[in-house]
Amino acid sequence: MANFFTSRLFFISLACVAVAATLPLYVSGYILGLLTVAFYFGVFAMAWDLLFGFAGEVNFGPTFLIGTGAYTAGILNNQYGWSVYVCILLGALASVVAGFVLALPALRVRGPYFGLTTLVAVLMLQNFVVVFADLTGGEIGLTIPDVITINAGANYWIALGFMTISAAILYGLSQSPVGLVLQASGQDPVQAGALGFNIVKHKLAAFIVSAFFSGLSGALLVFYFGTASVGTVVDVAVGVNVIVSAVLGGRRTVLGAALGAIFLIVAGEFLRPTGELATFIVSAVALLVVLFFPGGFLGAALSREARS
């Protein structure tokens, strides 16, 4: 941990954040808006990486956690008009409860079986949103009366600050003894248990931390968009993007996941002129990375540094 503060990675990340913080002074609102979404997405991907990369749980339903947080915050604001910050906090707490629910099967079933359970959780949430359309706005989406601020620069700084703090906490956690125990219990639960570590407790903690950050980010995103809809925070396709981001950036690196998410969103926007082919190109690039650089962007960079 101590040598992290003197490592090259630390200075590079610090420099990136410092440069990113000055962006609102000279780039257009359009680019700021794009990056704001990308930063929230980065938190989704980092939270997912904590579960998959460290706890070894193949979670196909990151949007179950994201969507629960986002919709709880949105509905409370829409129905009761509570203050934005209370709604965001309650959204994150609801997501923690969702994370707890998701963790229960994870302690019983493994691999593809757990993956399917999480996928089903997303489909159930999606059905819930559609069936209780009076409450949730259904397929059209939920309108949210309040926003945090309408200033593009302020929104950008909030997103950047939020991502930096989340990254620091999640990365710190992953490098701490807790992260090592998690990694051990993900790779060989029996042996980790035999060494005297309480696997259930550690995995539960991983789910709760991952859920907290997913839900918080989802709630913030909803108040940035001013609307919550299945297509933006619940759909399986959104979850696929989160997973692809984490794998692209480099699993088990936490910071790489954020990098992958920013790349994915920005690349998708740059390819917009190609119309319908944009998703095809992004998927093809992602597939090539998976096939030829399985460590992802950051994984490849880190292993090169380790060699030299």
Place this chain on the structure above:
Amino acid sequence: MLALQILIDGFAISALYALGATGFTLIFGVSGVLNLSHGAIMVAAAVAAWAAASVLHLDIYTGALFGVGVALIVSFATYFAVVKPIQNSSRIPNEEKEIFVLTGTLLWGIMIQELIAYFFTNNAKTVLPIVEGVVDIFGNRTPRNNIFTALVCCLVIGLLWLLVNRTRTGKAVLAASMNPRGVTLLGLELTQIYIVVWGIYGILAGIAGVLLGMFLGVSSYSVGPLTASAFSIVVLGGLGSVSGSLIAAFVVGYLETITAYMISPAYRTIPALLLLVFVMYIRPQGLLGRR
């Protein structure tokens, strides 16, 4: 009267689900691969059959064959371009190959889906049915196509059973699903068995896709739900168990039909999902799973 109608309607859709899930479970049983591009392959078959009839102006039978052929090609492409490189990669640790195959096939499926959307738009396409008209079964007007679909599905599944249990190639496939190392020790090339399995899978997914195109119609949006339904049927029945998948397909098919008739078509998929969660809790390996 309603009961009979549910019985007839549910049978066709269940048989179709069964056919779609059989190939999926066969691949998992033999090579441990969960192919998340499954839905994309089925849709590719249906769209190819549709395009053969309406763009190339071929007759219905040639069109259907063309669709199955396209599924076969895409299936082999999936194996050689995505699955095999990951399985043979030395840079991916063995315990993580599973998630890489999942991610790889998922991305591959999205690529196929986007290509279909680009060249043939997102609109729903219905393949012209081979048999037309309706028949009267005890007062229920049933489209002949329903009966045809159910018959073809049962016939193909029967043929598959014969192939696996009665031919030399089939027995090799069966052996590989039980113990891959034992098969290699007996001097059989595992890669060749994989190629055979992906071939069988392509044909099954192709037939299922073309029939689905005639029965309900498909669009590039069907890719995700088709993969998800095959995945859940296969897990419900027990991964790798063909007979388990068949039972699960009928359970899910009838559950959906009953919900659609008795409650509301909007809630169609919910009871099946609840059942799945329930089975995962009390019997995590599925109905007839081995693990």
